[in-house]
Amino acid sequence: MTQIQPSISISHELLERALDELPPPQGDVVAAVLAGVRTQRRRRRSGYTLASAACAAVAAGVITIAGSTGAGHATSVPQQTTQGTRSQIPYPLDRLLPANVTDVRRISDFAPTGSPTAPAVKMPALQGGIFSFTRHGQTGYLRLISYDKPHAPASEPLFALAGGACSKILPVDFQHGLTCRMTDLPHGATLEVLTQGPVGDKGWTTPSWEGPSYIAFVIYPDGREVLVSAMSSFGSSTKVTRTPPLTVAEVAAMATSPDWFAPLPTPSG
């Protein structure tokens, strides 16, 4: 077996080896960035309202993933915003939301960093998105991710949610108002419920805050994972401290539903 020379220090050279398999970028990077800039400027003009978030989703690019080696991102097919009635909500969210939740809209596809401007990843086994909704006159947001790992195509890049989060909490996380509780479910599944305070990107540029959130992970023994996160704000330019309009129990009940991996129903009418 080939052995490395035992003389490599933590250096530029060693880190360069970690870049050996980095594929070249795909698509027109400058055009993708300029599209993101246009989207953000539009959102700024409209004052970070819900309408601006919907516009961001319309302008957001879509990434296609070519192969398991991560051949990458090819921007960008415009994405239409899903709006309106509960019957238009993607399955199975329609059945899982409490009855008095209304005005559900998809405002963004799933994006790895959670940035509303980032393009979304299209993976057949990975479904999700960010939705706004109204309950008791209050606007809330949902981040949904389901990952059917056992049925993921071999060509699909690996993906992992934050399973085992309760055991990996860092001291800095507690400063953000974090709590975490783990529960064993039947058949070897695990439920982790987290509550988190406001989380913000406090860079030099436009801040982007997510309000306090209730997060429920369900991890099945075969690798399937579901994440449901209810937030009181998303992509806000100001810090929001009110609680989400769903309860912790409701979020946990949604995440533990078997419907996430049930076959799609036959469309009627």
Next chain:
Amino acid sequence: MGYDDRLAEYIACRHGALRRSAYLLCGDVHQADDLVQSTLVKVMLAHRRLERIDSIDAYARRTMHSTFISSRRRLWHRERPHAQMPDTSTRVPDVDLGLSVRAALQLLPARQRAVVVLRFWEDLSVQGTADVLRISEGTVKSHTSRAMATLRTALGEAIVDLPGTTEPQIGALT
């Protein structure tokens, strides 16, 4: 040439370098591309500030690391560390070194990873790293020390310390 044109030219020239740093931070090409795009969008949106900033590169670097660390606070996508540490018994096979280094980097908390990338990939000094991350030089040193301990455990004899040091000195390494 307009300001946006100059920024577009900057993106075309510097995208590759930012992407390599982002890949070391994220350990995943798609997340790296996402991080770079978010960073460059922020840089272009900050044009009013950039007119007063000497180095767009420094601004982009700080924005990228800030975005990376902030994104890691969102628990819903935090990476799952390896259940078992890589075998540290003797040596790492040469052919797997790149993979081993990437896996070892993923064992580090976000801020320690950022310190390693800034100091040992981008070759910044302790002070320069502290400026980018807006932390003290002492914190940079302690993060470096802890990161080194983790990497040393993960990579075993694939890495060695410089003679006479228990903690690598950036000046000696570069």
